[in-house]
Amino acid sequence: MIRRTSLAALAMAMLLAPAVADAGPPRQLQDQVFRARDMVMPSLVHIEPILEVFRMGERGNIAVTGSGVIFSADGYVLTNNHVVENATRVTCTLSDQREVAADLVGRDPLTDLAVLKLRGATPPGGWPHAVLGDSDALQVGEYVMAMGSPLGLSRSLSVGVVSSLNRFIPASRMPSGSPTGLYNTWIQTDAAINPGNSGGPLVSLDGKVIGINARAIPVFGENIGFAIPVSLAREVARDLIATGEVSRSWVGVRWQSTENLASFFELGDQGAQGAVVGSITHGSPADEAGLEAGDVVLEYDGEPVSVRFEEQIPALEKRIANTPVGHQVPLLVLRHGQMQQITMITQRRAKTEGSQKDHPEWGFTVREVTQEMVTSLNLPRLGGVLVTGVKPGSFAAEAGLRPGDLVLRLEDIEIEDLAHWSQAAQEAIEQGTDRLLLTVKRGPVRYFVVLKPIYTQPTARKTPSSSRKNS
């Protein structure tokens, strides 16, 4: 606390400093920045992954840059999921400019976090690594440093303060179809964060990682960056290292805060206790348990629930996620002024991302349909594959196939999922079928598309995987 008080005084001194030309920088703050820098900078990594992308109906690769931080002596690196999602190859450049290849340990799209492991023998004394700190103890106004590779400019450091804690940003959706940012509020900082900073550490003045920089507002704002609190990153990293994934429970409820709804639902205490059920996914555990929109959940698994403000929603989501899968959760529910006990059995949260596949012979790409997408894209049910891109001038384009079409049938085969589709498509290509009927759902309408491909190298088609390497 003493240190913090003196910092405030120093900050004041800094503001007044320009008037006194030869006063020099405040030594104590400068020394602390140097010290923290030295503690973290050696573990900072510049990440250059090669990502597989599906664009305009084709599969291709792009090289991107991101940031990361080594947090263990055996070479585990924390970064963002979106930096290494669909990476075919990951190269890390350490702070001493050594290039080290890395393997993907695991990704978690729901929190936008991922863990890599540096390849090769651990150097004597271990890899340089940073210490993960305590994001729960942060204060608004506290000095922080962002480290990483903004716009690819590696080993950059910027200084700022914590502008706000507990910032609520509604969950958004990744291109893969997965939601993200469901389980945390964000640390907002004015330390400059730009694209390329993603995955890099936000560091406190005592040289500990307190956040993973993940988002910036480059268009409308300046000096508004957001970091994932390290408390969440620590948990996710632990799970990823242990099992390669994060297992979570899911109940299928969209929560709303009680603020402004307390009087409507006749909640005492201005809604200090309780969370409003806003929406229920059809067929979800909540639906099965008989929970309804408009129920106010006062207790979850024997503990009180408090979502008076929307900032409290991520904590409740996380509490549900952390409940063991298949657990019978007693709920205390207020429905039309009556208390009720409801038991709900949690379900494992299904895969949220859909994999993609390309068909260079036909000129389009498809994505697997996940339960998540059924809801978000307003699809009738699971089944089929979604067209994500159509190559201009291709057979598919000629036939009138469009991105967004849900392919339900290939000839007479009802498509169940991506694997089923791939197999059916593969067979059609191998047989050289030159007239194929695709039955698609375009919005609410069933649509028929006749594909008339010409296979130039019928024999090469038998081994499509080998021919792709050249593309």
Add this chain to the structure above:
Amino acid sequence: MTHRHLAPALILALAVAPALAGDEARIMKAFRKAGPSVVPIHYTLRLLEAPEGGQGNKVEGVLCGVVAGPDGLIVTTADVFPDPGGDPRQTFMPSKFIIKIAGQEFTAQAVGQDRERNLAFLKVDDPASFPAPQARFTSRSPRPGERVLLLGLLGALHEHAPTFTEARIVSSLPGKGPRFALDALVQDLTIGGLVVNMKGEGLGIIGEDLLRSSPAGTADLAAAGNVLSLFSSLSQGQRPGYPVLFPYSGLLDVLIASPPALNLDPTERRGWLGIIMQPLTRDLADYWQVPGPGGVIIGSVLDGSPAEEAGLQVGDIILEVDDAPVRVRELRDLTRFRKLVQRVGAGEEVPLAIFRAGERQIIPLTLGARPKNVFLAEQQEESDFGLTVKELTFDFVQATNTPREVTGVFVAEIKNAGWADVAGVRVNDVITAVHGQKVDNLQEFRQAMGQVREKHPETVVFFVRRGMRTRFVPINPDW
């Protein structure tokens, strides 16, 4: 079509017609006697189908009308009513009639329409307080050669003050129903006005004989163009015409006694199948080996539509309508098919030849009338909430993939920074409950809103459906 050739001659006659002096007093007496029955009718037109994301253009204008019957019955021209069957997105419909007399405003409603003579009948909402007197018609037929006065109105610049033109009846026109030609060049706001004799007795009203849009003789039409530009009171793309006298005797007397029924909704009579279509391209025809010059593939069958009733299914291909082959190969051919169905008309039974599972079948089907779409849907504005809602229509349900069991009203418009906007209500939200009260339709929504207004709660809570999800939206009104 003798009158067409007559017109240029009339103009010449006008140019040399001297004003007769001496009977000024007589003329003015007749004018003063009959003039007050001629009234300006201010109207507002709105697009029948507004473009997406707004109401579209609004057109305002003025018509001339005659108080011709008891209880504030007014005869005017039907220029403001569109022809049925046109593109609803380009068709303007009257939404309001206001008669302005001496600074006072009187609202009126359309009650009847005679399409053939392009006449419309309005009725004043409150005849008791309506000051304009009913015109006094004589039962005597107009005679060719008779001198008449055409009572009309001046333009907006002169605040639609009453005016007149002297004229002579120059011909009794041949053809269906009594019509008389006049030798006067009439101004826009005289069409719809009153024709009186020199005693001020009503003989009839000035209407327009519309040109037949016959395909024969386009050169003829073009030649007539010059004349038309002088005569016609063209409004919003109506067919051009020129002024004639529609007599009271033997025509208006009958119409005034029982105005022909008004059908303001041109969609009502158009035939409708209730399907979403895909053209049968050559590729698809080859694939399924469908014979014939084309067809329409059914992509979706709407709930409760004539197509559903007849048992049509998704994937069926319509090959013939009423024994006529459906020549649809491309998207643009679909318009032709649509028009064909519309023309056949609602309520008509037609046999459809379809191709299903490799076989040709004949399915009898009775065409329906197209139900209200989003733009024709009844709406309710809650101006204090900054919100306009509409009843759920088949096309809204279809386009938004709203589950069939969902009932309510949908948000059509939100006023910027209004109560609803600030609370986060969005366009296309389906409101299914208002402050705890389920609303299944517009009527229930109105009732629920009425109750909310009585109670004045601090927070009004809407329960809405947005896509596949629901949510409670608390609105804090500034009562």
